[in-house]
Amino acid sequence: MTTLKVPTDESVIKPDSAKYPLLSAINSPEDLRNLPLDKLGGVCNDIRGFLIENLSTNPGHFASSMGAVELTVALHYVFNTPYDRIVWDVGHQAYGHKLLTGRAGRFHTNRKLGGLSGFPNPDESEYDTFTAGHASNSISAALGMAAAGALKHESPARHVVAVIGDASIGGGLAFEGLNNAANANSNLLIILNDNDMSIDRNVGSLNSYLAHLTASKGYNSVRYRFGRLARKMGLVTDSGKGRIQRFNNSLKSLITKEQNIFEGLNIRYFGPFDGHDLPRIIKVLNDIKDIPGPRLLHLRTVKGKGYAPAENDPAPWHAPGCFDPESGERKGEADDKHNPKFQQVFGNTITALAEKNDRIVGITAAMSSGTSLNIMQKVMPERVFDVGISEGHAVTFAGGLAKEGMLPFVAIYSAFIQRAYDNIIHDVAVQELPVTFCIDRAGLVGEDGVTHHGVLDLAYMRAIPGMTVAAPRDADTLRSLLYTAQLPERKGAWAIRYPRGRGYCSNPDAPFTPIVIGKGEQLREGADVNVLSLGALASEVEKALDMAAQKGVECAHYDMIFLKPLDEDILEKVAKTGKPIVTVEDGTVEGGLGGAVLEWLAKKGYQLPVTRIGVPDAFVPHGKVPQLFKLCGMDADAIAKAVVAAAGKEVAEL
Numbered sequence: 282m283t284t285l286k287v288p289t290d291e292s293v294i295k296p297d298s299a300k301y302p303l304l305s306a307i308n309s310p311e312d313l314r315n316l317p318l319d320k321l322g323g324v325c326n327d328i329r330g331f332l333i334e335n336l337s338t339n340p341g342h343f344a345s346s347m348g349a350v351e352l353t354v355a356l357h358y359v360f361n362t363p364y365d366r367i368v369w370d371v372g373h374q375a376y377g378h379k380l381l382t383g384r385a386g387r388f389h390t391n392r393k394l395g396g397l398s399g400f401p402n403p404d405e406s407e408y409d410t411f412t413a414g415h416a417s418n419s420i421s422a423a424l425g426m427a428a429a430g431a432l433k434h435e436s437p438a439r440h441v442v443a444v445i446g447d448a449s450i451g452g453g454l455a456f457e458g459l460n461n462a463a464n465a466n467s468n469l470l471i472i473l474n475d476n477d478m479s480i481d482r483n484v485g486s487l488n489s490y491l492a493h494l495t496a497s498k499g500y501n502s503v504r505y506r507f508g509r510l511a512r513k514m515g516l517v518t519d520s521g522k523g524r525i526q527r528f529n530n531s532l533k534s535l536i537t538k539e540q541n542i543f544e545g546l547n548i549r550y551f552g553p554f555d556g557h558d559l560p561r562i563i564k565v566l567n568d569i570k571d572i573p574g575p576r577l578l579h580l581r582t583v584k585g586k587g588y589a590p591a592e593n594d595p596a597p598w599h600a601p602g603c604f605d606p607e608s609g610e611r612k613g614e615a616d617d618k619h620n621p622k623f624q625q626v627f628g629n630t631i632t633a634l635a636e637k638n639d640r641i642v643g644i645t646a647a648m649s650s651g652t653s654l655n656i657m658q659k660v661m662p663e664r665v666f667d668v669g670i671s672e673g674h675a676v677t678f679a680g681g682l683a684k685e686g687m688l689p690f691v692a693i694y695s696a697f698i699q700r701a702y703d704n705i706i707h708d709v710a711v712q713e714l715p716v717t718f719c720i721d722r723a724g725l726v727g728e729d730g731v732t733h734h735g736v737l738d739l740a741y742m743r744a745i746p747g748m749t750v751a752a753p754r755d756a757d758t759l760r761s762l763l764y765t766a767q768l769p770e771r772k773g774a775w776a777i778r779y780p781r782g783r784g785y786c787s788n789p790d791a792p793f794t795p796i797v798i799g800k801g802e803q804l805r806e807g808a809d810v811n812v813l814s815l816g817a818l819a820s821e822v823e824k825a826l827d828m829a830a831q832k833g834v835e836c837a838h839y840d841m842i843f844l845k846p847l848d849e850d851i852l853e854k855v856a857k858t859g860k861p862i863v864t865v866e867d868g869t870v871e872g873g874l875g876g877a878v879l880e881w882l883a884k885k886g887y888q889l890p891v892t893r894i895g896v897p898d899a900f901v902p903h904g905k906v907p908q909l910f911k912l913c914g915m916d917a918d919a920i921a922k923a924v925v926a927a928a929g930k931e932v933a934e935l
Contacts, residue, residue, distance in 0.1 A: 283899055283900055284404075284731070284899055284900040284901075284902065285897070285899045285900070285901050285902060285912060285913070287394055287395045287902055287904070287912065288395050289395050289396075290387070290390045290393065290394075290395040290396045291387075292387070292389075292390065293386035293387060294386060294389050295385070295386045296327070296331055296385050296386070300327075300330065300331075300334075301327040301330060301331055302323075302327070303316070303320060303323045303324045303327050304324060304327035304328060304331055304380065304385060305327075305385075307324070307380075307381060307385070308383050309381075309382065309383050310357040310358075310362050310363075310381055310382060310408075313354065313357050313358055313381055314357070314358055318560060318563070321354055321358065321559055321563075322559060324354055325350045325351055325354055325559065326587075328350050328353075328354070328377045328380055328381075329347060329350055329586075329587040329588070331380065331385070331388075332346060332347060332376055332377070332380075333587075333588055333606050334606060335388055335389065335391070336376075337603060337604050337605065337606045338603060339389060339391060339392070339393070340392075340600065340601065340602045340603055340728075341376065341391055341392055341399055341600065341728075342372075342373040342374075342376070342399065342599065342600050343585070343588075343591060343598055343599070343600065343601055344584045344585035344591045344595045344598040344599050344601075345373035345374040345446075345476075345584060345599065346373065346374050346375065346376035346377055347584070347585050347586050347587055347588055347591060348374065348474075348476050348556075348582045348583055348584040348585060348586045349374035349375075349377060349444075349474055349556075349582065350377050350586065350587070351556060351557050351558070351559045351562060351582075352374075352444070352472065352474060352556055352562065352580060352582065353374075353375075353377035353378050353381065354377070354381070354559060355559060355562040355563045355566055356378075356442065356444070356472075356566070357378075357381050357382075358563060359563055359566040359567055359570065360440055360442065360566075360570070361440075362382075362408055363382075363407045363408045363410070364439060365439060365440040365441070365442070366410045366423065366426050366439065366440070366441045366442065367408075367410060367442050367444060368410050368411050368413075368419045368422050368423040368426065368441070368442065368443045368444065369401050369409075369411075369413045369419060369444050370413060370416060370417065370418065370419035370420075370443065370444060370445040370446060370449045371400075371413055371414065371415070371416045371446065371449055372399070372400035372401045372413035372414060373400075373446075373599070374444070374446070374474065375400070375401050375413070376388075376391075378401070378408070379391075379397065379406075382406055382408035382409075383406070383408075384397060384405075384406065392728035392729070392730070392903055393728070393903075393904065393905075394902070394903070394904030394905065394908045394909075394912075395902075395904075396903075398730055398731075398902075398903060399728060399729060399730060399903065400412070400413050400414045400729075400730070400732060401413040410422075410426070411423075411426075412732065413732075414696075414729070414730075414731070414732020414733060415696070415697065415700065415732060416446075416448065416449040416452050416670045417445070417449045417450070417451075417452030417453070417454040417455040417458075417670060418454055419443040419444060419445045419449070419455075419458075420443045420445060420454075420455050420458030420459060420462060420469075420471055421454060421455075421457065421458035421461070422443070423441045423442065423443035423469055423471075424441075424443075424458055424461060424462050424465065424467055424469055426439075426441045427439075427441040427467045427468055427469045428465065428467060431467070431468075438468070440468075440470065440570055441468070441469055441470070442469075442470045442471075442472060443458075443469065443470070443471045443472065444472045444474060445471065445472070445473060445474065446473075446474050446475075446476070447473060447474070447475040447476065447477065448647060448669065448670055449670055450473060451669045451670055451671065452669075452670040452671055453671060453673055453674065459471075459543070459546055459548065460546060462548060462575040463546045463547040463548050463575055465575075466574055466575070467574075467575055468573055468574065468575075469575045469576070470569070470570065470575075470576050470577075470578065471548070471575070471576065471577040471578070472577075472578045472580060473552075473577060473578065473579045473580065474556065474580055474582055475553065475556075475579060475580060475581050475582065476556075476581075476582045476583060476584040476595075477584075543577045547575075548575045548576065548577050549569075549572065549574060549575065549576040549577065550576075550577050550579065551565065551569055551576065551577070551578045551579065552577075552578055552579030552580060552581075553579040553580065553581045554578070554579070554580055554581070555580075555581060556580030556581055556582035557582060557583065557586060562580065565578065566578070584598075584599075585598050588609070589609070590609030591609075596650065597611070617783070618786065618789050619785065619786055619787070620783045620784070620785060620786070621756055621783060621784070621786055621789065622653075622781075622782065622783050623721070623753075623756065623759060623779040623780060623781070623782065623783070623784050623817075624651070624652055624653040624721055624781075625653050625656075626756040626759050626760060626784070626786065626789075627652065627653055627654075627692065627719055627721070627759065627763065627779070628652070628653025628654060628655070628656035628657065629653075629656060629789065630759070630760050630763045630764070630793075631643060631654070631656075631657055631690055631692075631719075631763060632656050632657040632660055632661075633793075634763065634764060634767055634793070635657055635660075635661060635664060636660070636661075638688065638767055640686065640687050640688045640767075641664070641687075641688045641690060641767055642664045642665070642666065642682055642687050642688070642689050642690070643657050643658070643664065643665040643666070643689075643690050643692065644665075644666045644667075644668065644675050644678065644679050644682075644689055644690070644691045644692070645665075645666075645667050645668075645675070645691070645692045645693060646667070646668055646669065646670055646671055646672045646675045646693050646697065647667065647668075647669050647670045648667075648692070648693065648694060648697075648721075649665070649667050651694070651721070652692035652693070652694075652719070652721050653692075654667075654692045666678070672693055672697050672698055672700045672701040672704075673700065673701040673703070673704045674704075675691055675693065675701065676691060676698075676701040676704035676705055676708060676709060676716070676718075677704045677708040677709075679691045679709065679714075679716045680704075680708040680709045680712065680714050680716060683709070683714035683715050683716050684712070684714060688715055688717070688767050689715075689716050689717070690717045690719055690763075690766075691716060691717065691718050691719065692719040692721060693718070693719075693720065693721070694720075694721050694722040694733070694735065695720045695721065695722050695723040695724075695735020695736075695737075695738045695778060696722065696726075696732065696733045696734060696735050698718060698720055698738070699737060699738065699741065702741060705718070705742075705745065705774070706745055709774045710745045710746065710747055710748055710773065710774050713747055713772065713773040713774070714773070714774060715771060715772075715773065715774070715775075716774050716775070717763075717766045717767075717774075717775040717776075717777065718742075718774070718775065718776045718777070719763075719777055719779075720735065720738050720776055720777065720778035720779070721779065721781070722735050722780070722781045723735040723738055723752070723778035723779055723780050723816070723867065723868070724736060724778075724780045724781075724816070724817070724818075724867035724868060724896075725867065725896065725901060725906055725909045725910065725913070726780075726781050726906070727781070727903070727904065727905055727906045727909065728903050728904065728905065729903065730901075730902055730903030730904075731900045731901060731902060731903065734896075734900075734901055735778070735868075736867075736868045736869050736896040736901070737868070737869055738776065738778050738868065739752070739778065739815070739844055739866065739868040739869070739872070739873040739874065740868065740869055740871060740872030740873050740876075741872075742776040742778075742844075742845075743844055743845050743872065743873070743877065744872070745774070747772075747773040747774065748773065748774050748775070748776060748845060749771075749772075749773065749774070749775045749776070749798065749799075749843070749845060749846070750775075750776045750778075750843065750844040750845040751775070751776070751777050751778075751842055751843045751844070752777070752778050752779065752815050752816030752817070752842070752844065752866075752867075753777070753779055753784070753816065753817070753842070754784070754814070754816060754817055754818075754819035754820070754840050754842070755784040755785040755786065755817070755819075755820075756783075756784040756785060756786035756789075757784075757785065757786055757787055757791075758784075758796070758840075758842065759777070759779055759784065760786075760791075760793060761793065761794055761795065761796040762777050762796055762842075763777065764793035764794070764795060764796075765795045765796045765798065768795060770798075771798070778816070779816070779817065780816070780817050780867060782817070782906070784817055785820075796842070798843070798846070799843050799846035799847070799848060800842070800843070800848050800850075801839050801840055801841040801842045801843065801848040801851050802839070802840045802842065803837065803838070803839050803840075803851075804819065804823070804838045804839065804840055805823070805826060805836065805837060805838035806835075806837055807826070807834075807835035807836040807837040807838070808835055808837070808858075808860070809834050809835050809836060809860065809928045810829075810834065810836040810837070810860055810861050810862075810863055810924045810927050810928050811836070811837045811839070811855040811858060811860050811861070811862050811863070812826065812836050812837065812838045812839070812862075812863045812864075812865065812920075812924060813839050813841055813851070813855070813862065813863070813864045813865070813874065813878060814838065814839070814840055814841065814864070814865040814866070814874075815840075815841045815842070815844055815864075815865070815866045815867075815868075815873075815874045816866060816867050816868075817867060818865050818866065818867045818915065819838075819840050821865075821910070821915070821916065821917050821920060822838060822865050822917075822920055823838065824917035824921075825917040825918070825919075825920035825921040825924065826838055826920075826921070826924065828917065828918070828921035829921045829924045829925050829928075832921075832925050832930060833930070834924060834925050834928045834930060836863075836924050837855075839851050839855070841874065844873070844874055844877060845877075847877055847878075847881060849881070852878065852881055852882075853885075856882060856885065856887045856889060859889065860889075861889065861890045861891070861892070861927040861928065862878065862889055862890070862891045862892070862927075863891075863892045863894060863920075863923055863924050863927055864878050864891065864892070864893050864894065864895075865894045865895065865915070865920060866894070866895040867895070867896070867915070868895055868896055869895060869896045869897075869898065870893045870894070870895040870896065870897065870898065871898050873895055874895070875891065875893030875894075875895060876893075878891060879891055879893075890927065892923050892924075892926075892927050894914065894915055894919070894920060894923055895913075895915065896913050896915070897913060897914075901913060
């Protein structure tokens with residue numbers, strides 16, 4: 282079993298037919314296609330109203346889906362889905378797609394345990410053609426589908442459409458897909474949904490280029506008609522088409538004084554068009570859907586369209602949490618200086634350290650606010666680099682900075698930095714460069730689910746020679762780790778991983794203190810079982826050991842802090858007691874702390890029972906973090922039962 286199974290929430294709450302008369306009658310895209318064109322605007326209004334009502338109380342990705350409503354309706358109206366394939370990039374914009382494909386009645390379960398996934402998921406619906414959660418993969422996946430259709434000689438020919446955002450198209454994988462699409466001469470339609478945003482506002486020259494790119498509707502119409510006529514007359518063949526197209530593109534660039542990057546790749550370009558002009562989009566799609574070869578349709582949209590607060594300030598409305606639909610007031614969490622978010626501790630700490638150490642620079646990949654690197658960015662913008670959705674580039678760029686004497690701190694979510702694994706090894710670790718990877722959202726992240734859980738970083742970072750790997754149990758430890766990472770005695774690459782959530786902070790303004798590299802800390806004494814934990818689960822362990830103590834089981838608890846190098850003094854001390862060992866970590870048990878302890882014991886010749894607690898060797902679905910801890914046997918109750926069982930006592934009453 283590769284994915285942990287949970288009971289499916291099959292409960293249905295159908296859209297109110299009085300509020301949403303058109304949406305409530307749509308159970309599949311076939312119902313949509315049976316509507317006259319003049320009714321589709323009403324469908325768009327129903328979708329937006331339904332999203333506002335539902336997402337105000339059951340939070341999700343709001344602004345992107347609001348901005349893609351007309352595009353979504355047009356796609357399902359023009360194309361014969363699910364036979365024709367729509368491949369969504371990331372999936373933030375796909376809520377309207379879910380509503381039109383038979384899932385409106387279950388949308389109240391969105392992102393809940395056993396409910397709908399917040400992203401396209403082929404296990405959930407035949408309309409979800411490919412897993413989407415990380416950016417820039419849609420073109421490559423759609424190209425593969427188009428190639429498969431050609432190899433199978435499908436009849437009728439299957440249309441394949443990749444929908445990608447302007448931020449995602451800046452990713453390296455998207456460029457690789459574009460390049461191959463041109464070379465493969467595939468019948469692939471790429472739709473660029475250009476809203477000038479990712480989560481934070483887009484950066485880079487490609488974004489500026491897209492903002493000014495124009496094309497003539499008359500020109501495209503004449504070109505298309507002339508091309509068809511030339512083919513019928515035998516004036517243009519497939520072998521000669523490329524040369525003519527390149528000449529045509531050069532001529533167009535000369536006349537319009539614009540260079541089109543897509544047509545430079547031999548990809549037919551159409552646009553830009555107003556992405557909210559539904560009749561126009563439908564007409565254009567019908568006009569170009571059967572043109573052979575790769576094509577790109579450029580649509581300009583407004584993130585948060587139809588809801589004024591989101592239109593006016595789209596960044597915080599990417600995933601706003603609960604909000605008042607009438608006033609637009611978002612219901613944020615109260616500040617707590619003694620229990621701050623780990624990301625805020627990182628942002629405040631790196632800013633304070635950078636003010637005293639001019640070698641420190643910050644790097645992120647379109648996540649400056651999500652990682653709280655924007656705190657430093659506001660104070661010293663010249664020393665913070667947001668490279669867009671380009672994780673591999675972020676790491677190699679950091680390597681270049683480090684080679685010239687800087688101290689880069691690279692802040693990227695755990696699930697996203699795994700995309701840059703080769704860069705971490707080849708461009709940083711091999712050269713022993715002083716780059717610190719600040720891995721946010723590590724462990725089980727909750728409602729975003731399987732594509733966003735950061736449960737593999739401990740295992741894959743531990744495998745890299747020379748890599749220092751640490752996980753703080755609280756905010757105080759994170760501050761000390763960050764301080765130590767910029768001291769002269771640090772060597773090589775570091776990875777500091779911390780979860781989404783909060784951690785105890787005794788004094789956010791306390792002077793920084795270094796931490797001894799490779800040394801853990803004993804938190805509790807006990808003679809029956811030795812518990813070794815890593816990271817923020819230490820607090821859950823403490824609750825569990827209080828429960829175990831009520832059963833007469835006294836446990837020693839050690840916070841290892843470092844997975845690599847391991848504190849061998851602690852391990853030697855624990856091994857010599859001869860007592861059972863329980864390891865606890867918020868990551869996969871395959872290759873993490875538990876595995877490292879077992880390897881050390883075997884190397885030293887100790888034979889002790891070891892119980893490993895962590896994420897099992899399976900993909901974990903979406904749900905609230907406490908629910909997922911329970912599902913994976915990582916909550917306080919499960920830990921307590923494990924230590925009591927390790928001590929050889931009855932656990933039934935716990």
